[in-house]
Amino acid sequence: MKDLIKNFAKDVGVDDIGFASIENYNSPNTPPIKEIYSKAKIIIVLAFQQLDNCENENIQIASAGSKILSDFADSSTYKIARFLKQEFKATVISIPRMTPVNRDIKTGLLFADVSLRHAAVAAGLGCFGKHNLVIHPVMGTKVVFTAIITNLYIEPDSPIEEDLCIDCDICLNQCPVNALDEENRTDVMKCMFNCRPYGFAGYMQFWLKFTESTPKEQEIMLQDRKFKKLYDELTLGSQYVCFNCIKNCPAGQ
Ligand code: SF4
Numbered sequence: 720m721k722d723l724i725k726n727f728a729k730d731v732g733v734d735d736i737g738f739a740s741i742e743n744y745n746s747p748n749t750p751p752i753k754e755i756y757s758k759a760k761i762i763i764v765l766a767f768q769q770l771d772n773c774e775n776e777n778i779q780i781a782s783a784g785s786k787i788l789s790d791f792a793d794s795s796t797y798k799i800a801r802f803l804k805q806e807f808k809a810t811v812i813s814i815p816r817m818t819p820v821n822r823d824i825k826t827g828l829l830f831a832d833v834s835l836r837h838a839a840v841a842a843g844l845g846c847f848g849k850h851n852l853v854i855h856p857v858m859g860t861k862v863v864f865t866a867i868i869t870n871l872y873i874e875p876d877s878p879i880e881e882d883l884c885i886d887c888d889i890c891l892n893q894c895p896v897n898a899l900d901e902e903n904r905t906d907v908m909k910c911m912f913n914c915r916p917y918g919f920a921g922y923m924q925f926w927l928k929f930t931e932s933t934p935k936e937q938e939i940m941l942q943d944r945k946f947k948k949l950y951d952e953l954t955l956g957s958q959y960v961c962f963n964c965i966k967n968c969p970a971g972q
């Protein structure tokens with residue numbers, strides 16, 4: 720069964736696949752998998768290679784790479800989940816790459832129900848680097864994950880033992896907002912404000928200021944480039960502006 724699933728995933732376009740036992744999934748900020756799905760026996764984690772958009776200095780081009788990959792990854796995940804249902808009569812729950820997620824209404828921070836990073840590590844698809852992203856043995860940090868939780872029992876893979884981070888500290892030294900200063904922790908507020916200035920927090924700030932402004936000031940605000948970027952974020956999806964951690968990590972490549 721495992722080989723059939725692996726072959727199907729490869730045909731669909733998945734770059735790597737791992738099978739995580741529920742017990743090895745150890746994410747401090749998300750609930751145990753059994754609380755999400757009581758019949759869960761395994762987490763199938765799918766890895767997809769990023770293209771090179773993130774290295775482009777044109778921020779629109781760089782951000783577009785994330786969107787096209789998310790679309791492909793989510794669609795591939797659905798195809799594989801459907802294959803498990805049809806071929807093995809499994810029950811399946813898909814965990815997409817990004818949304819929907821919970822949001823802390825005060826800070827605007829996002830909280831996923833399942834940590835795909837921790838699932839990937841549990842599935843033997845890589846290890847954490849100092850940037851707190853997963854380093855895959857071949858794709859390095861240029862990789863994204865989705866997952867399928869299923870009631871099928873499939874022999875799980877073991878987490879890798881090798882530390883793929885080469886301790887170059889590039890990630891620590893290049894962060895413009897010092898979001899990685901504390902070991903094993905990303906200051907998510909600092910990172911997100913820098914990475915996604917037009918996300919939820921930026922959106923709230925804009926409209927709060929708008930309501931306190933005079934009609935003339937409001938007119939100027941609506942003609943400003945920032946308003947256009949906020950609109951793009953709403954209509955086109957996440958608009959990232961910092962890819963340092965992904966593009967500069969030399970590990971695993
Ligand atoms: S940039 Fe260097 S220190 Fe940071 S995760 Fe990658 S290999 Fe490790």
Ligand code: SF4
Pocket residue numbers: 893894895896897898899905909910911913914961962963964965
């Ligand atoms: S993505 Fe950018 S802001 Fe976030 S931790 Fe990495 S360098 Fe810092």
